[in-house]
Structure formats: C-alpha cells, structure tokens
Amino acid sequence: MSTITKVALAGARGNIGGPVLDQLLKAGFQVTVLTREGGSATFPSAVTVKHVDYDSVESLTAALQGQDALVVTITTSAIGKEYNLIEASIKAGVKRFIPSEFGSDTFNEKLSKLPGYKAKVDIHEALRKAARESSLTWTSVVNGPFLDWGISASFLLNAKDRTIEYPDGGNHQFSATTLESIGKAVAGVLKNPEQTKNRPVYVQDVAITQRQLGDLVKKFVGADGWKETVSSIDEAVQQVWDEVKKAEPNPGPVFFGTLKAAIWGGDAYNSRFQKLDNELLGIKGLSPAELEAVVAKNIPK
Structure with missing residues (x-):
C-alpha cells in the first residue's frame, strides 16, 4: 500500500477527536477536518476545514476527494452516520478507514454478541464487505477505557x-489508555498501513x-x-x-x-x-x- 499523507478527520472536537487531531498534526500528516455545515468550531491554521452534510453521501464524497485516509471520532450516538462515510470513502477512493471504535474489544466473540455493541459490530461487517468489494481498507483501534x-x-x-x-x-x-496515546496509536496505524490492514489493533498504557x-x-x-x-x-x-x-x-x-x-x-x-500492538504503533x-x-x-x- 502506498504511503498515507492526507488524512480527513470527522468529529474533531469530541473527547477523542481533539487528541487525535493533535497527534496527526505532530506526526506530519496533512489534515482536513470535516465539520457540520453551519458549525462554529475553530481549528489550528494548519488544518483544512470542509463543511459537510453527514446525511448526504454526495457532500461527503466531494469533501473526501484526494484524501488517503478517513478517521472517524464521532460519538457513539451518531454511529449510524458511518454508513454514509463508508460509502463516500469508497466513491472518493479513500485507502484507509478508521471507524469510531476506540473502546473495548468488540471483536471478542462473547462481547460482540451483547446488544449494547450491536451498532459497532454492524459497522465491522460493513467495513469487511467494503474491503471485499472495493479498494477501501480499514483498521479499528481497540484501547479499553480512557x-x-x-x-x-x-x-x-x-x-x-x-x-x-x-x-x-x-x-x-x-x-486502559490515555487520550494522548490513543491519538498516537491512530497516527501509528497510518504510518504502518500494510501491517495494520483490515484488522483491529490493540493498545494500552x-x-x-x-x-x-x-x-x-x-x-x-x-x-x-x-x-x-x-x-x-x-x-x-x-x-x-x-x-x-x-x-x-x-x-x-x-x-x-x-x-x-x-x-x-x-x-x-x-x-x-492478550496481544498488543504497542511496539508497532509507538505506544x-x-x-x-x-x-x-x-x-x-x-x-x-
């Protein structure tokens, strides 16, 4: 897989979004923040800001043109918006999709069957399907509680x-992992796209x-x-x-x-x-x- 340099970030002002944005910039990525139309949030001058309609695949596709990766840090309550983001990423030719996971091991068979995580498990399946049918790849960051x-x-x-x-x-x-280390893990994934392709990565502090x-x-x-x-x-x-x-x-x-x-x-x-990707991702x-x-x-x- 070719080098990832241009990264879009959806949800840059949440508990996870801010630390992820900081670490992406520190790692030297060219970052584009996707923010809701009419939003008033401000971002560092090094960041490109694009206003989008999360309910419109067309709006998201236009915003994602030219991006190598998309990192999603939207809240769990808005996780349904990820389906549009996946579709738009495929259409825009994005190489890597990091979903709004950032928690416990929803890839564990016993945990994945509990109804509280159904929405996240469904996103896993959508990403697996996208990886089979398109050039989009994915990585989920599993880090335990913040x-x-x-x-x-x-x-x-x-x-x-x-x-x-x-x-x-x-x-x-x-x-358990600090927010700063979670941001570093995201940057580590994007620096190591082949080693982290189509799988969850596990980190802890x-x-x-x-x-x-x-x-x-x-x-x-x-x-x-x-x-x-x-x-x-x-x-x-x-x-x-x-x-x-x-x-x-x-x-x-x-x-x-x-x-x-x-x-x-x-x-x-x-x-x-039981297995960690700390060394690979610089944690x-x-x-x-x-x-x-x-x-x-x-x-x-």
Missing part, C-alpha cells in the same frame, strides 16, 4: 464524591484492576469516607438481556450494562488485551511513576 478521562469525568470511579464500584470484586485486570485504581486515587485524596459497592458482571449482563426483551427497551441500561462487562468482565471479554505504556502522575493530574478538584 484512563485520564475516566478519572476526570468520574466514569471509572468518582473521586469527588468518593464512590467506587468493584464489579466481581474489582480484581480483574483491564487495559496500563493493565490495572479496579482495586488498584481505587488505591491509587485514595493515595491522593485520602482513604476515609468512601462508599464502596461490589457488583456482579453476570447479573449486569442478565439485566441487559432482560431489558432488551421489553416492548420498549431503555438503551441506557443496555449500553452501560454491556460496557460494564466489557471493561471489568475479565478474560471472557478480553478486558485485558510505550506508563511506568508506575507515570501512572501515578496521570491519576493525580486527572482527579477532579
């Missing part, structure tokens, strides 16, 4: 309110248990006054299936129950990745001291 954001946004635990949940006792290791993460946070905020609960992954998964059987399922519990199994469910869900991982620094920096004030 370590820094997961602390600062009180997702992995709530340091401010001092609450923490220990799924299955909190002793299963899970892979650290493999850690929920107990270990809780202990690290307590080191900086104190160990007193915490509300700790222990939950069951099997029960969470059963609640997901019970919810989808309802006449009008609530998508929130379905998604978050699936996510709980994905992150903290252990080896059955490949929560700690060094965090030393114990660096891990402590990330935790300390991201504890909400």
Whole structure:
C-alpha cells in the first residue's frame, strides 16, 4: 500500500477527536477536518476545514476527494452516520478507514454478541464487505477505557464524591489508555498501513484492576469516607438481556450494562488485551511513576 499523507478527520472536537487531531498534526500528516455545515468550531491554521452534510453521501464524497485516509471520532450516538462515510470513502477512493471504535474489544466473540455493541459490530461487517468489494481498507483501534478521562469525568470511579464500584470484586485486570496515546496509536496505524490492514489493533498504557485504581486515587485524596459497592458482571449482563426483551427497551441500561462487562468482565471479554500492538504503533505504556502522575493530574478538584 502506498504511503498515507492526507488524512480527513470527522468529529474533531469530541473527547477523542481533539487528541487525535493533535497527534496527526505532530506526526506530519496533512489534515482536513470535516465539520457540520453551519458549525462554529475553530481549528489550528494548519488544518483544512470542509463543511459537510453527514446525511448526504454526495457532500461527503466531494469533501473526501484526494484524501488517503478517513478517521472517524464521532460519538457513539451518531454511529449510524458511518454508513454514509463508508460509502463516500469508497466513491472518493479513500485507502484507509478508521471507524469510531476506540473502546473495548468488540471483536471478542462473547462481547460482540451483547446488544449494547450491536451498532459497532454492524459497522465491522460493513467495513469487511467494503474491503471485499472495493479498494477501501480499514483498521479499528481497540484501547479499553480512557484512563485520564475516566478519572476526570468520574466514569471509572468518582473521586469527588468518593464512590467506587468493584464489579466481581474489582480484581480483574483491564487495559486502559490515555487520550494522548490513543491519538498516537491512530497516527501509528497510518504510518504502518500494510501491517495494520483490515484488522483491529490493540493498545494500552496500563493493565490495572479496579482495586488498584481505587488505591491509587485514595493515595491522593485520602482513604476515609468512601462508599464502596461490589457488583456482579453476570447479573449486569442478565439485566441487559432482560431489558432488551421489553416492548420498549431503555438503551441506557443496555449500553452501560454491556460496557460494564466489557471493561471489568475479565478474560471472557478480553478486558485485558492478550496481544498488543504497542511496539508497532509507538505506544510505550506508563511506568508506575507515570501512572501515578496521570491519576493525580486527572482527579477532579
């Protein structure tokens, strides 16, 4: 595969989009940001900005002309827009498509069957079909939960309110990655197009248990006054299936129950990745001291 130099980015202002944009620019790619028509977001002067209608394949195709790759970092709630982006990429002759994956191992057989990830699994199939029928190739970046954001946004635990949940006792290791490293992984994929062709890549900054993460946070905020609960992954998964059987399922519990199994469910869900592409993609991982620094920096004030 020829060298990738021109990269389009859809969703450049989200939690992932900003760090990905930063790392693409640092790596020397020529970046074009796709943004909604009428949008008011501003971007670095080195970036070309094209306003698009995500509901129009024609609009997207025109914007993608001349691009070697498309990286999609749109939110999960808008993942359906990727079908138009795939079609437009094929028509525009884009070589590599990186979908809005950036999470747990949805290629794991057990996890892929959970309904909370159906939308992402369907995108996998659409990309496989595109790769069979056109010159478009794909790579999915699998990185586990966002370590820094997961602390600062009180997702992995709530340091401010001092609450923490220990799924299955909190002793299963899970892979986690900082937003900066995820951006570096994307750039690494595009620098190594042949080695990353038509497959998921797996990266992590650290493999850690929920107990270990809780202990690290307590080191900086104190160990007193915490509300700790222990939950069951099997029960969470059963609640997901019970919810989808309802006449009008609530998508929130379905998604978050699936996510709980994905992150903290252990080896059955490949929560700690068994094989890594860190070396290929230039991800060094965090030393114990660096891990402590990330935790300390991201504890909400």
